[in-house]
Amino acid sequence: MTEKRTVPIALPATGQEEWQAMRESVMTGWLTQGPKVADFEQAFARRHKVRHALACCNCTAGLHLILTAMGIGPDDEVIVPSFTWISTANAVMYCGAKPVFVDVDRLTYNMDPALVAEKVTDRTRAILPVHLFGLCADVDAIAAAAPGIPIVCDAACASGAAYKEVPAGALGLASAFSFHPRKPITTGEGGMVTTQSDELADKINSLRNHGAGVSEEQRHHGKQPYILPEFNVLGFNYRMTDLQGAVGMAQLAKLDGFIEQRRLWAQFYNEQLAEVPWLQTPVSPEGQDHGWQSYVCYVHEDKSPLSRNAVMERLFTEGISTRPGTHAVHMLGLYRRRLGLREDDYPVSRDCDRFTMALPLHNRMTVEDIEYVLNAIRAI
Numbered sequence: 001m002t003e004k005r006t007v008p009i010a011l012p013a014t015g016q017e018e019w020q021a022m023r024e025s026v027m028t029g030w031l032t033q034g035p036k037v038a039d040f041e042q043a044f045a046r047r048h049k050v051r052h053a054l055a056c057c058n059c060t061a062g063l064h065l066i067l068t069a070m071g072i073g074p075d076d077e078v079i080v081p082s083f084t085w086i087s088t089a090n091a092v093m094y095c096g097a098k099p100v101f102v103d104v105d106r107l108t109y110n111m112d113p114a115l116v117a118e119k120v121t122d123r124t125r126a127i128l129p130v131h132l133f134g135l136c137a138d139v140d141a142i143a144a145a146a147p148g149i150p151i152v153c154d155a156a157c158a159s160g161a162a163y164k165e166v167p168a169g170a171l172g173l174a175s176a177f178s179f180h181p182r183k184p185i186t187t188g189e190g191g192m193v194t195t196q197s198d199e200l201a202d203k204i205n206s207l208r209n210h211g212a213g214v215s216e217e218q219r220h221h222g223k224q225p226y227i228l229p230e231f232n233v234l235g236f237n238y239r240m241t242d243l244q245g246a247v248g249m250a251q252l253a254k255l256d257g258f259i260e261q262r263r264l265w266a267q268f269y270n271e272q273l274a275e276v277p278w279l280q281t282p283v284s285p286e287g288q289d290h291g292w293q294s295y296v297c298y299v300h301e302d303k304s305p306l307s308r309n310a311v312m313e314r315l316f317t318e319g320i321s322t323r324p325g326t327h328a329v330h331m332l333g334l335y336r337r338r339l340g341l342r343e344d345d346y347p348v349s350r351d352c353d354r355f356t357m358a359l360p361l362h363n364r365m366t367v368e369d370i371e372y373v374l375n376a377i378r379a380i
């Protein structure tokens, strides 16, 4: 009999390097956005082959910054997928605009480009696809379905991922990344906006710092100590701390290794689970470099001895954590009530909400952990 293990769904791979980097920041005394954040931004922009990277306090704030800088407001509409984390839609609501949901593809879990054109109205100001679980949305097909409408990406899960050899951060007009502990690299909380547009970067730089004309660092290190910033727009305090910037640098140096390890685990899962007829394993379409933030399967209950929830409970009793992929946002009370939506309006998202299951995938897993998960699934 195999010994019982505990296998968490995710576990950040932080250690000595992050500790030392953060210690250095603490010792210098520069704690808020400063030189470490600037280093992290430059390195992140280089890695993602994009002109600008602007750090902020989380991805949700990053999405809010992008939409605000685009001037999106009341009476505007933004098209978002209905299967995603709630904050993709919330960021649209923060601007007073309306999220218009579009259903997703059952295999990739991403926005279905074939359904986009019918959602476009004369109020549509942007399309906001999500690179869910680290797989980039089909941005070329989305752009072809809605010519001339800017695409901004929720790249929360997609650090290091690429689409047709273009890194996630360089797709569309702008993107926002997350560094929450369940993401490929982490700074505890944290986010990054990327864009090729100088104009958008300038606006976001100011908006994240109360709308100030100059940054704290420029102000403190400038030759004119009497200068206070000018404020011409309503901004926010969405800055990243230098402690996080330092941790981010240490994590970014490991990103490619992390993804390669996750890719190998995902491949191993795929091969071993091919014999389980009731479990649909995740896809990585041709031309995509999947970031493997999560490994999300679909439980076909018509072929399965147990329901999705019963499978999850059974694995839990074996010490294995699983989670539903994410939400069908249109089924959440907030959006159902505000927008008058019904479950069946977006049937694929509804089904993904009910039948998806993320298996443990992280950079501290061992081959014994994976074998343990596989054996528990086979036993079902």
Ligand SMILES: Cc1ncc(COP(=O)(O)O)c(C=O)c1O
Pocket (backbone or CB within 6 Å): 058, 059, 060, 061, 084, 085, 087, 088, 130, 132, 154, 156, 157, 177, 178, 179, 180, 190, 191
């Ligand atoms: C698809 C998606 N969008 C946005 C977010 C929000 O990221 P953050 O927690 O950094 O605001 C998440 C995080 O879970 C996410 O998965």
